[in-house]
Amino acid sequence: MSNLPFDPLLLAIAIPLAVAVAIACGLPKRWSIRLAYVGFAAPALMALHTWFYFAGQTQVHGYAYLTNYSTGLDGIDGLGISLKLGLNGISLPLFVLAGLVGLAAGLYAIQSTAERLKIYLMLLLVMQAGLMGVFASVDVVFFYLFHELALIPTFIMIGIWGGRDRSYAAMKVTIYLTAGAMLSLIGLIALYVKSGAPSFDLITLRQIIAARPLGETVQNNIFALLMFGFGILVSLWPLHTWAPLGYGQAPSSAAMLHAGVLKKFGLYGLIQIALPLLPHGAAHWSHTLAALAAVGNVLIVGFITMAQRDLKQVIGYSSVMHMGYAFLGIACYSVLGAGGVVLLMVAHGLSVALLFLLATSIFHRTHTFELTEMGGLAQKTPVLAAFFVAATFASIGLPGFANFWGELTIFVALWQYSHCLTIIAISGVVISAVYGLRAAAKVFFGPPTEAFARVAAQHPPSDLNWREKLPALILLAALLFIGFWPKSLSTPLDATLHAVYAAPAAVSGK
């Protein structure tokens, strides 16, 4: 039983922010780095703490650690916006994910030799604070606000530390994501206004809508806004083209945090907010969503991934493809489907972060992301190869890694929804194996290519050092832990989903 004398959620947000501010105020580099360790470790520790003590917490309206901080707008006649923090079974897994991936990304960033490391760390810390905030927020406005807070550093990091095409990529990502965010913001406002709730507090919204569900047309319209708005953010086909480009150009830590955690914002929003509050809207749009996800994300993007020749593009597109499963899980509208999506989100977050991390480590040894110019790296760097293989197998859903549970539960849930879509979705299992193993083989196995031999002669590649290994180990350990012990996440998740989905499901007659 935890009896912390402070609010772990607030600290998880405030400490990285405070460190970022301290760095911005001109802390010397050495101290900046030392403090950055604190800034990245604190959220992870808080997240782990909440994870382990979650079951013992007293829950108010299904939320543990519920605390309210005034913003001046939460008064009697106010808009009811306040910084309300709390965790339920849906947000807990993602909070943990954010903490862990943040720590890994932070450690990886600290060891990197990025130019202007201080600013890089500062931005990363701001992003980290935003990520923790997104999943800890019970208030819808702050949920959105923290997302944007985390988003801005992404743009800047892509713009400054990105690859060759960074300028265009940063711009495209910015505009796409802003458009998505704006659409979803309007959707959230619509939800607030149409429900007549006195506040943006999700608990209040739930209570009010449970008592008086929204009309069907209203639900359909709002759900459309949220679906396409969040859909852009989560790279729903065909609104996904920003993702591979952006990830291809983003510096590793930014890509890890964005693809790993921030991208889950939209899915989280759909599961935590849209589905329970708009059951009819969800039912109305589920066919569109499922069709787009299955045919677009899984099949088309799956095939496109096979055609990629750049390692980061493979990872980027594969990430888009896996989001298809998540959308399919959401389209099912069931506890099982939504739970599967949450599991998949956590698993995918960890694995894709690991893949981006390793891709960068590979780049430092091959000086290229072109698959055709690599080969035989495993002979020089067996540990790196082992990590990459593990990450690849995790991402293609091998049992023992967390991803498997997510995919499996989504498939099981999906069968009830549509046999045909299930078959399409499961065919993705083969597709992902094809491109995943192809990439691993091209990079690591077989004899070295001429191009790589030349590079290797100039810069003899060394194996992963401890400073690279540690963040990778954190992610891999988490993947395996959840892979072997899914209950650690699924038990609170199941309880919350039951509570959240019970009432509206009854209403919609499902």
Next chain:
Amino acid sequence: MDIASLQTLAANNDWLAIMPELLLGCLALALLALEIILPAKLHSRLPAVALLGVLALLVFQLLGFTAGFVESESFNGLLVHSREGQVMRVFFLLAALLVGVIGTISLAKQKLPHTEFYHILLVVTAAMMLLVQSNHFVMLFVALETVTIGLYILVSYFRSSPLTLEAGLKYLIMGALSSSILLFGIVLLYGVAGNPELTGHTASAMNLDSLHAFLAANRHNFLASVGIVLVLSGVAFKIAAFPFQIWVPDVYQGAPTPVTAFLAVASKGAGFLVLLVLARTFSPYAWLLAPVLTLMAAATLLFGSLGALTQHNVKRLMGLSGVSHAGFLLMGVVAAGTQSMAIGAIYFYLFAYLLASFAVFGVMALVAGPDDADQEISHYAGLAKDSPFLALVLAIGLGSRAGIPPQAGFMGKLFIFIAAFKAGLYGLLTVAIVGVVISIYYYFSWIRAAVFSSSTLPDGDANARPARTPVSFTTGLVLGLLAFGTVLLGLYQGVLGQWLNTR
């Protein structure tokens, strides 16, 4: 009209109620007097005197010395001292203070007398404060013209520069034209409302309350509606609403940077306050007002965003993006027709806009060279490397203007959107989303120039951009406070928020 009735009228003259305006006027005069009295070497201290005076007034106002007059009329109905008026006094004083600070930077680059600049600034500020409290067309017009004529001078203040003079002339002619149109509208309304043949005609047709009563009694009077659109045209010029926005980029570019800031923030704020007051007065004509303002809002939003999209002169960019901000505010005004919370949203938006804009203009003044009209985005290359602080302030300011959380601009947009949604303005909201997305592009281009590109341009022509002014302690403090305030207001709305709540 005998002495006794005049005395009765004068009994209502509560001079204490307009103490801030009076003190501001006195300070302005004192500046001129001091310039004559003091030896020349002390003249450089006069701006500081002016700024300290404004600061003192600001404190005076914030401490609520005029709060006792809230919800009362004075000067026989010429002025109404509303809570909004109190808040807007703070707004204008703050704007004047910041314009003064930016002015010290910009004026230092010119060989021009400084004192008059502050003198006029103070007078115009006082006039603006009166303008937003006026409840009578005469008062309104006089205050408005005082503001406008003061601004003519300020816009063409750098009189050695032909561009500035050109801007001044353009502003003058178009401003005068719009004033004439406004005046003619007032005259028509006055004529109609005083017409004894109409029901509800009033003897004091210039008084807004009486006019409102008259309009409520005659909801479809042709002449009145013509008067209303003429008045609206005049106000639309002030707030730079489509299609009366066309002067904006030229004048903004030519005007000295602090004046541009003044135009962009204070003048626009005053315009919106007047618009709000008038919209309330004209509310019986909602059948006319609502579609006109809605279309105006949509067009303004889109035109501003599109115009700024490919702009590379930052002053013009600020102008055109300001036009799109006017669109957002107009959206609030439309929503205010049915949703009272929209008024609070507009005020909040204005404050957020003030903080963010002055942060940006402050950086602009520091980056600009002696040729004030020539401020290109490319001049910002490498700013983050040379001065991370300025880049940060710029990024926060632009981010807030773009409506990105956690800056105050986001909250402002959020409130406006909520109000608009409550009012059912779905079409406008759609346009607003498009506008926001487009605006992201140009704000981001600017940030990109400042943050991403290195200071040596691709052609190695590093001398192409003017030398930047080093950041002094005061400037740094002010800019830092602005940036901090922008972020703080985004996260914690506090007093302002509570004030909005109680609306």
Next chain:
Amino acid sequence: MLQHAILILLLPLLSAAVIALFLRRQGGIAAIVSTFTAASIAAIALILALHGGRGENHVDWLTLGTFTLSLGVKFDDLAALMLVIVGIVGLCVHVFSLGYMHDDGAKARYFGGLSIFMFSMIGIVLADNLFMIFIFWELVGFSSWVLINHWHEKTSASDASKKAFITNRVGDFGFLIGIIWCYWANGTVNLTQLGEHHVFSTAIALLLFCGAVGKSAQLPLQVWLPDAMEGPTPVSALIHAATMVAAGIYMLCRIHVLMVPDALTVIMWTGAATALYAACCAIVQSDVKKVLAYSTLSQLGYMVAAFGLGSLVTEENGTKVVIAAGVGAAMFHLTTHAFFKALLFLGSGSVIHGCHHEQNIFKMGGLRTKMPLTFWTFTLGVAAIIGLPGLAGFFSKDAILYLAFANNKAVFAVLAFTAVLTALYMTRVWRITFFGAARSESAAHAHEGGLTLTLPLIVLAVLAVIGGYVGIYPKVFTGVFELIPEAHGADHTTILITSLVVLILGAGSALLFYKPSATDALEERSPGLFRLLASKLWFDEIYQWYLDKVQQRFALLLNFLEQIFLAGFIVRGGAGLVGLFGLGARALHVGKLNVYLYWFLAGVVVLWLFATGVL
């Protein structure tokens, strides 16, 4: 019982974890850890099978909504038998590997892989529900990938491992659909509960069979198994001959209650076709491991066909008794095959090791004298597989032939003919490898390996000899062995004669036809037939054509469309269009006061029109 079952499951996992975490550079210690684990597994497996009770239990592992996935142990005679096979063969292979992989640079990875494999395989064996089977199903696929890819610097090994995994995934595609369908149709996937109550569905049965098609390399997914021989030979013995590929058969036996006649027919013919096809292919192979690989395929086809032949109706004491003879025959053959095929593979490994990694049988020869122990054990293996009476293969093959004879004469014919071919190619490889003079430098200097290489051979040889006598097995496997069809009377004679004729026909013609020489006799005498058989019916070529010309081109086309149409035309084009509007809006600011004043006029006029109600 359960504690032991959990222990036997977790031991290899622990071993793999220890090796991965701490023993990466200590290959020697890793080998010992892994082998010790294998020995413990074998020991515990025997204890469990012989002395432990039977039973089942499970824990809920993941609950979401109405769906609960549990992990559990179902330990019946079938599982016990399979566990013993895995334990014994696994131990033999581990010991053999100690010698075979002695000089390998990545010994730790190899033995770690073996441990992972043991974990996964035991998981399949013990699993009490289909989802759990699927979990370990995938994991054996992974360990197979690791081990085939052991010499990853060779492109062929890398490609083969990829092919194996992906082909398996194709099978698993159907398998998983089948499991999920089964789950929703029956409300459970627990094997025992399914046995008590389930819906009859051909589709579910066939989808589940897909898993077996992939894992047991049945037509048309057989292509990966011959390629998998790129892995180290002990791996081929353990995974690609004795255990993993047999898991498909085991899984079918686990779910035989779900089988409906239509599905069984399909399964039967798939197995028969595979048996015949692979036997044909085996005839023309020159790589000793490839011969054994095709032989494995063929024998797996046998087992699948046996399973597909289904139940047998016999009359005992006047009452009709239906026994699941397919299960019995398949499992019986699985058992004996595990022993003699592991023996053959390890024998070939010994040969390859002795010949300094020469695998071409035409470059061997004369090994009979140089490697006598290997020769004799290999000979026993060959005798067993070709069904020499008295040896293990004879009994199990007879059981299958009898079942086929009783249930379906056409299949009987196919299987009998396959048996001829089996005798033919096994004798061929035996003769060419061990007899005559050494035909290469490496064969000339061949030598017998150390104790670690020979000991497993001896153990397996003994098992290959005695493995066919049901009587020698302890009475603990009766649950399986009582299902073995036994011919009586006239049938018995027919089958016996058939198998003897088959044996003589196949082995005799091979002895006559193939002489120990450097070239293939068939290639010389009948090049057309040789080429036909060597083509393997162009399966690989067709798949390759599909991959290169269809799938990859389709992927490239989609990529092109995405880049050009979506990201280019629509997104960039849209942005460009907005940009044009922007330029237009900018161009409106012409700088002339007069023009601006017209804007005012226009504005006033428009507003006027509003006021007058025109607009």
Next chain:
Amino acid sequence: MIHAGLNAYVLLSALLFAIGFFGVLLRKNTLVIFMGLELMLVASTLALVAFSRFNGTLDGNVFVFFILTIAAAEVAVGLAIIVALFRSRRTVQVDELNALKH
């Protein structure tokens, strides 16, 4: 009669206003434009006085004085700007004053 009288004043005023407007619109010389602007103000004052007279309210008359003052101030500032502009640009034609554009 009385109403016709008011209408006449208002019409005249509107006419004057229109003349002023079109003067501003069509003329190129800044000074003439300025005269047009003044004409528009005067048109308003005319209407004000007329309304004041016919409606019997005094506000209009008072307003006129303010307007005249404002007009004077406007002219003063305007002429100062025009003069300064003429000094630097040697022209008061609005056509030629288009350095600020796009």
